[in-house]
Amino acid sequence: MTLFRLIPLACLTLASAAQAQTTLLNVSYDPTRxxxxxxxxxxxxxWAEQGHExxxxxxxxxxxxxxxxxxxxxxxxxxxxxxxxSDIDQIATxxxxxxxxxxxxxxxxxxxxxxxxxxxxxxxxxxxxDWGDLTAEGVEVITPNPKTSGxxxxxxxxxxxxxxxxxxxxxxxxxxxFANVPVLDTGARGATTTFAQxxxxxxxxxxxxxxxxxxxxxxxxxxxxVVPSLSILAEPPVALVEGNIADDAQRELATAYLDYxxxxxxxxxxxxxxxxxxxxxxxxxEDVARFPDLDLVGIDDLGGWAKLQPEHFGDGGIFDQIxxxx
Amino acid sequence: xxxxxLIQRTAMPGLGLSAGITxxxxxxxxxxxxxxLLWQGANFGLSNIWATINRDRVWAALWLSxxxxxxxxxxxxxxxVILAWVLVRYRFPGRRIIDAAVDLPFALPTAVAGxxxxxxxxxxxxxxxxxxxxxxxxxxxxxxxxxxxxxxxxPFVTRTVQPVIEEIETxxxxxxxxxxxxxxxxxxxxIAPMLxxxxxxxxxxxxxxxxxxxxSVIFIAGNIPLRTEIAPLLIVIQLEEYNYDAAGAIxxxxxxxxxxxxLFINLIQIWSRKRIGHV
Amino acid sequence: xxxxxxxKMQARPAxxxxxxxxxxxxxxxxxxxxxxxxxxxxxxxxxxxxAAVFAEALMQGWGAAVAxxxxxxxxxxxRLTLLITAIAVPxxxxxxxxxxxxxxxxxxxxxxxxxxxxxxxFSISPVVAGLCIVLLFGANSALxxxxxxxxxxxxxxxxxxxxxxxxxxxxxxxxxxxxxxIEQGRAEEEAALTLGATGWRVFRTVTLPxxxxxxxxxxxxxxxxxxxxxxxVAVVSGKIRGQTATMPIxxxxxxNEYLSVAAFSxxxxxxxxxxxxxxxxTALELRxxxxxxxxxxx
Numbered sequence: 064m065t066l067f068r069l070i071p072l073a074c075l076t077l078a079s080a081a082q083a084q085t086t087l088l089n090v091s092y093d094p095t096r097x098x099x100x101x102x103x104x105x106x107x108x109x110w111a112e113q114g115h116e117x118x119x120x121x122x123x124x125x126x127x128x129x130x131x132x133x134x135x136x137x138x139x140x141x142x143x144x145x146x147x148x149s150d151i152d153q154i155a156t157x158x159x160x161x162x163x164x165x166x167x168x169x170x171x172x173x174x175x176x177x178x179x180x181x182x183x184x185x186x187x188x189x190x191x192x193d194w195g196d197l198t199a200e201g202v203e204v205i206t207p208n209p210k211t212s213g214x215x216x217x218x219x220x221x222x223x224x225x226x227x228x229x230x231x232x233x234x235x236x237x238x239x240x241f242a243n244v245p246v247l248d249t250g251a252r253g254a255t256t257t258f259a260q261x262x263x264x265x266x267x268x269x270x271x272x273x274x275x276x277x278x279x280x281x282x283x284x285x286x287x288x289v290v291p292s293l294s295i296l297a298e299p300p301v302a303l304v305e306g307n308i309a310d311d312a313q314r315e316l317a318t319a320y321l322d323y324x325x326x327x328x329x330x331x332x333x334x335x336x337x338x339x340x341x342x343x344x345x346x347x348x349e350d351v352a353r354f355p356d357l358d359l360v361g362i363d364d365l366g367g368w369a370k371l372q373p374e375h376f377g378d379g380g381i382f383d384q385i386x387x388x389x
Numbered sequence: 390x391x392x393x394x395l396i397q398r399t400a401m402p403g404l405g406l407s408a409g410i411t412x413x414x415x416x417x418x419x420x421x422x423x424x425x426l427l428w429q430g431a432n433f434g435l436s437n438i439w440a441t442i443n444r445d446r447v448w449a450a451l452w453l454s455x456x457x458x459x460x461x462x463x464x465x466x467x468x469x470v471i472l473a474w475v476l477v478r479y480r481f482p483g484r485r486i487i488d489a490a491v492d493l494p495f496a497l498p499t500a501v502a503g504x505x506x507x508x509x510x511x512x513x514x515x516x517x518x519x520x521x522x523x524x525x526x527x528x529x530x531x532x533x534x535x536x537x538x539x540x541x542x543x544p545f546v547t548r549t550v551q552p553v554i555e556e557i558e559t560x561x562x563x564x565x566x567x568x569x570x571x572x573x574x575x576x577x578x579x580i581a582p583m584l585x586x587x588x589x590x591x592x593x594x595x596x597x598x599x600x601x602x603x604x605s606v607i608f609i610a611g612n613i614p615l616r617t618e619i620a621p622l623l624i625v626i627q628l629e630e631y632n633y634d635a636a637g638a639i640x641x642x643x644x645x646x647x648x649x650x651x652l653f654i655n656l657i658q659i660w661s662r663k664r665i666g667h668v
Numbered sequence: 669x670x671x672x673x674x675x676k677m678q679a680r681p682a683x684x685x686x687x688x689x690x691x692x693x694x695x696x697x698x699x700x701x702x703x704x705x706x707x708x709x710x711x712x713x714x715x716x717x718x719a720a721v722f723a724e725a726l727m728q729g730w731g732a733a734v735a736x737x738x739x740x741x742x743x744x745x746x747r748l749t750l751l752i753t754a755i756a757v758p759x760x761x762x763x764x765x766x767x768x769x770x771x772x773x774x775x776x777x778x779x780x781x782x783x784x785x786x787x788x789x790f791s792i793s794p795v796v797a798g799l800c801i802v803l804l805f806g807a808n809s810a811l812x813x814x815x816x817x818x819x820x821x822x823x824x825x826x827x828x829x830x831x832x833x834x835x836x837x838x839x840x841x842x843x844x845x846x847x848x849x850i851e852q853g854r855a856e857e858e859a860a861l862t863l864g865a866t867g868w869r870v871f872r873t874v875t876l877p878x879x880x881x882x883x884x885x886x887x888x889x890x891x892x893x894x895x896x897x898x899x900x901v902a903v904v905s906g907k908i909r910g911q912t913a914t915m916p917i918x919x920x921x922x923x924n925e926y927l928s929v930a931a932f933s934x935x936x937x938x939x940x941x942x943x944x945x946x947x948x949x950t951a952l953e954l955r956x957x958x959x960x961x962x963x964x965x966x
Binding site for chain 3: 088093096097122136137139250252280281
């Protein structure tokens with residue numbers, strides 16, 4: 064009996080039909096699982112404190128591009144929190160949200176930022192200190208595929224930015240770097256597993272938060288984090304999907320949810336989960352102090368997503384040219 | 390050759406009902422979704438489809454997928470027939486357990502199978518560690534893909550051949566032996582032809598299943614373009630770029646090759662049944 | 669193939685005098701080698717991954733494994749998977765019977781084509797299968813747009829997952845039934861019809877008893893496969909926790925969250941379900957063998 068009541072229930076919820084409880088679906092990317100698990104709990108408590116009924120908040124995680132595609136194909140997300148602005152731009156082309164979505168919230172709609180660092184094996188046996196060491200002979204680099212993983216695009220662009228800053232031919236440099244990659248996983252978590260649990264490769268290019276999490280989850284005595292001289296300022300943006308808002312109550316909830324990410328409490332949670340957030344006033348000083356300083360290049364310094372995406376990662380783009388039959 | 394009518398009238402009841410259900414379900418579940426794919430392809434245009442497929446990387450991936458699937462299906466053909474023979478003809482402890490275990494690859498979620506196989510056959514895994522010592526790396530090479538494809542296609546041959554072996558009457562073998570044939574001669578010239586049609590079906594199914602397999606392979610393949618990148622992964626990559634047209638084009642190419650292979654094998658089947666069946 | 673009314677010998681030759689090998693047996697060395705190849709190969713290919721799954725699940729003991737299955741996400745995933753299976757399997761069983769009847773009881777042109785169409789879902793990459801369903805029912809298609817607007821979305825809801833599951837398990841029952849029904853021929857049904865039985869009665873009393881084992885076998889395989897499907901479902905599910913995340917999707921989620929014990933416990937549970945259906949199948953086959961020899965003995 065209960066089983067068969069589930070069908071209409073699931074259909075109703077997904078159609079976001081009027082219900083007693085206001086619900087919210089946050090469609091996010093892979094490495095934010097732990098962050099939003101805690102944000103959802105904290106926000107629900109915060110929302111109830113303000114005299115509202117407890118909201119039903121659901122999240123969905125996957126590769127950033129695949130998640131954006133699901134929203135385009137009709138997944139009724141009221142809020143998207145993805146890895147790349149270009150993925151939300153794609154949703155905007157369907158008219159579900161305005162094309163100037165990125166100016167609606169502070170800091171380019173990015174409540175937290177991150178960067179790309181190196182995770183190496185304990186005591187750093189290959190002596191890897193900076194990007195230049197990754198193309199040395201015999202060094203195996205693990206990174207996910209930039210074509211399938213948003214995080215890997217940041218890896219690729221960070222390497223590109225370093226080569227530009229150090230007067231190397233960037234296309235040749237990233238070509239050499241990817242020639243040293245023995246396994247191209249499809250997602251960031253897959254790459255972390257390949258490196259940490261299967262013992263493949265000498266260095267993993269990873270989100271900073273992912274690297275710290277791997278240390279915490281998989282053993283601090285086995286890996287070290289190496290911070291390169293220069294990396295990229297990764298801005299994972301968030302947005303409200305206008306087209307999927309059913310009523311005013313839901314709009315109020317979704318807006319409050321995104322605003323909560325910018326409150327000192329929300330920012331403290333981001334710091335706690337190894338994201339570089341903006342407002343440290345409520346954060347644990349230890350969480351803030353653990354981030355090392357390094358030169359961060361913004362995406363706009365490289366030309367912005369609208370130009371970079373097709374040029375580098377489009378069909379037949381610079382990344383594809385690395386893998387051309389000899 | 391006389392032209393047969395579209396459908397021959399018989400006294401059998403239920404023509405309307407059975408044909409109705411068959412065509413309704415086929416339409417809803419198979420024809421409409423695949424039709425949507427064909428429609429997408431038709432809108433994209435044949436020349437565009439060809440331009441999408443006719444690239445080194447796509448050819449390399451298709452060649453890899455079909456070649457390894459073929460090799461895996463060949464392995465499954467030999468191993469599956471041996472397994473079926475052993476399970477039907479011999480009695481030994483643990484036979485029932487082995488019999489039940491044959492179907493496990495159908496049941497184990499492909500992603501779980503992929504993770505488990507990778508954990509075992511990675512250089513630091515239990516079995517991968519052993520082979521690594523003789524310089525044989527399995528995970529993240531073509532061997533890994535082969536292994537995963539063997540795994541997903543394993544039950545097909547055994548399950549199609551098993552009932553046929555059960556049906557074979559020992560008189561046939563006795564007769565052959567009486568006429569002076571050696572055991573190996575009997576196996577090659579009497580038993581093997583009897584098993585052929587069923588084994589071929591199993592081979593076809595195993596091949597078809599392996600070609601499309603994605604979930605378990607991506608974990609154990611290195612996914613390096615031109616070397617260990619399978620065709621289904623290329624489809625996923627195109628999807629990530631919101632390029633439904635190109636994804637559909639590669640999907641259509643795989644579909645066309647698979648369909649032709651299956652149709653060919655089914656024709657052989659029906660032809661051989663006609664030849665043997667109505668003696 | 670040959671005359672079915674001939675009395676049938678037991679598949680295994682009766683025990684002969686100990687020192688003489690029957691002419692229909694391989695030498696003991698060959699037997700041993702074949703058994704070793706079969707068991708060894710299966711142990712490496714199937715047994716080892718299975719053992720790995722259970723070992724990972726029980727790494728922190730039974731308590732942790734069971735506790736991880738009691739979480740809200742795990743519970744709703746188990747319920748959803750059972751629901752999907754309960755809808756998809758009967759659909760496929762009905763289709764399988766109808767298709768097998770149509771194909772084996774009537775002669776028509778294009779039979780090979782029709783069988784190939786039924787087989788096709790096996791050869792389509794699950795990813796492409798998911799893509800097809802999204803193309804047909806996604807919000808950007810005419811049909812999908814209308815369905816979403818009228819409040820009955822298919823994709824990212826239970827109907828889409830059911831459709832994807834039916835798609836990937838489509839050939840199982842039909843494939844099992846067709847060879848058996850070809851083997852049976854039409855003579856018995858024709859005899860019953862001549863004696864004045866109605867169509868339903870012929871099916872119930874003549875056909876069904878002949879095909880019930882194959883039917884059960886196909887249904888059980890279909891069940892096992894339906895519970896484990898990942899690729900196609902991943903594309904159409906939307907992966908919403910507690911709503912559209914099936915057991916295989918939840919396994920992937922847990923695994924990606926470094927919740928290794930939870931992921932493998934659920935994988936072990938799923939494998940347990942599958943093993944249960946497979947054991948059921950084996951038990952049925954045992955009875956089937958008895959029934960078979962009983963009917964053949966008269």
